[in-house]
Amino acid sequence: MRYCVVGLGAAAAQAIPAIRSRDPEGEITVFSEEPWPFYFRASLPQYVMGKLSREQLWGFPDGYLESLNVRRVTGRVVAVDKEARQVVTEDGSTVPYDRVLLGTGTSPIKLACPGADLGGVLALGRMGEADVLKGYCRAGGRAVVVGGGLPGLTLARMARAMGMACTLLVPEDRVGAPWLDARGSQVLYRRVADDGVEIRMGEGVAAIEGGQGKVAAVTTTHGKGIACSWVGVGLGGMPRTALAGVMTDDKPLKVNERMATDVAGVFAAGDVCCVWDGDAGTHRYTPGWQAASLQGRVAGANMAGGRERFRMRHSFLAATLYDLPLTFIGRADSAGDAEVCSPPQADAYRRLVFKDGRLVGAVILGDRRHANVIRRVIELGVNARGHELQLLRTDIDLNHLLRPTGEYHLY
């Protein structure tokens, strides 16, 4: 059996061992546009800030992929020829496959204003971009970052940590959108402002001016001119779908629970795809490193003849920004029939959404105590009627809610 894996991110990293464990003899070819080994993309900010070395980012032990007898091709894949069953690379060479996994992830959304192609207009998605950012992050200058979501806030934090002044343009109506509601957003806003970031709400980038091909200033949509040495684009990502033959638009690729597309032999996993949720009767997009890893594991197993299913019904996203732990579980954005919130404090906020007496979503800012219990309450569909306010508290043990399952969580 011949396997091709396009991309070398979280999904591919789990898929490859899963394939090899089921098929010791099959030919596995991995395509990556970058020359690096598999690395922890989500930790690139720490790399830029000098907290981690490049080697500490490697996601596999040295020589691990080689030990699995995997052929590595560095270069961009431009098409998957589903008729001839071959992967086509940028230089025109082809590699035949019996099963192919598309794990291309997302690419940062670009600005569409004049000057967006100047040097110093930067996003943080890959190692190469991180290396460029390192060069731009120098104490004393000013960065302008656009985007009030997690990617934008991360860039702003990075700029401040590197000793730069920073202006954050937030085109949305609040920071932390879409994950945070207005009250939770206030908590985060205060943190960002306290860090010394100048926040300009409701403003975007109208134009970027430069000299000698490099950024010199930004004009905001309100006409304000801001001199800066680089512009951070933190508008999030969109599925990397420029693959002729199987992906035709910017929407995530649809796959079933076995991570297979409706094209024979073609699988997808990670941020590039959305997975069929049989219970909800719809495809659901579950972005994030953990979902990508778990999907990759399922895809790899099924490519090699397994019958596994991806059944992560509830998204889970966690990060720490400005020393404030952020945890988003399930569907806190959805319209439940009841919700409870704690009063927003400087370092804490909780919002829980219920439907039919069951917890379906949680936003936890600050102390993560009992977040794991809350996550399991959501995942297992535990009836939480009568415990709604109790779930907001961090000072009491919530494990009793999981008693029927026999589970116990210390944290």
Add this chain to the structure above:
Amino acid sequence: MPTHTNGGPGALNSIGVGLKRKVEADLAACIGCHECLQACPVAGPELRIADLNAATVGIIPPSDVIRRFVWECFQCGRCVPACPVGLERDAMVLWQKSNLYPRPKAYADQLRLMGGGGGVARRAEQSLLNLQARPRLKGLAQHVDKRTLRAADTLFFFGCNIFSETGTAAKVLALADYLGCNYEVLGGMRSCCGWPHLLSGDLARSEELMDHLFGRIQAAAPREVVTIGAECYTALKRLVAVKGEAFMPVTTASWIRRNLHRFPIKQVADPLTFHDACHISRKLDEGEEARRILRQFGYLIEMPQSGGNGVCCGYHQFEVNPAQVVHLRKKRLAMARQTGAGTMVVECVRCLEAFAPLADEAGVRVVDLVDLVHDAVKDDSRMKPQPVHFTSPITQGRKGPIPAEGA
């Protein structure tokens, strides 16, 4: 991923099943930031997350560095709050402990006699130790591994800690007598809570001991069960969460605080500082109880690393690397001394056992919260004299005498 525990290859027990599920999910979410290792008191710079993760799932054999790290980890949980994405590295290392062979001899030595069951030879050895300890235990000896418990409102559960050289168990009972409590006592090797086994990675044995303990406690039908060890308390918390709230687990700090108005508290002249027990302050967030009491005794100065950010005494490394834990303990005592407080108070008997032998050298007095209260009431006419000086069979081989109250 390996699917057996140190109970031997085969089906996982319920702790193992939950742990496996959690570890699999957490490993998939690890973003490789190394924050957990940077917060860890025993991880060295040579340890890389990629290698650790790969060894945890079993796709590469653990290197010597990883083996050493796994066995040296004392499950203090400092790695957990450090994780930016909310993962529990300590659970991942616990999973490794449960699957890694051979186990260090130090683990086996420390745990050998803890817990009931086992063959005739083992039981005979426990009986012999009980017999040898009897003259030193004095009044406490009647409670060691006794077969029947009478019904009582309060059960003092000491488990293996009844043998502690610190004398904390005897002092707690002295305070209970002072208050005129209706209590029963459960102690001895055969009523071990099983949490040390859990921390060592022996999940099957741990669950077996916890089940056994639950049955024994039910015999006394207590309203509350008071413990002097942080790990015992955690085990009791798990029992009531999983099996039902048949009783209320209580730390000595909570028990004292509830009765504080009945003790003639004397202000101490020197400022105090407090060393948090990892299982109480970080894992269960209940460190405030002890602090409330200490503020009644005098001026409390916090160490820079305290509360949820406290530093572990390293007791549950089971002396795999004694030099390492002694170094960490000395650092902690130095931190206590730097606060200017002459006394470092602890609320777990294991912490006391860990720090007390080094206290003189460090120039800091180390006492349990129970000691403070006991000192306050010992001269009161209602106080009965209590035996508090003996040697523990568990720690017989340990170097350095631990001076006990009244020795």
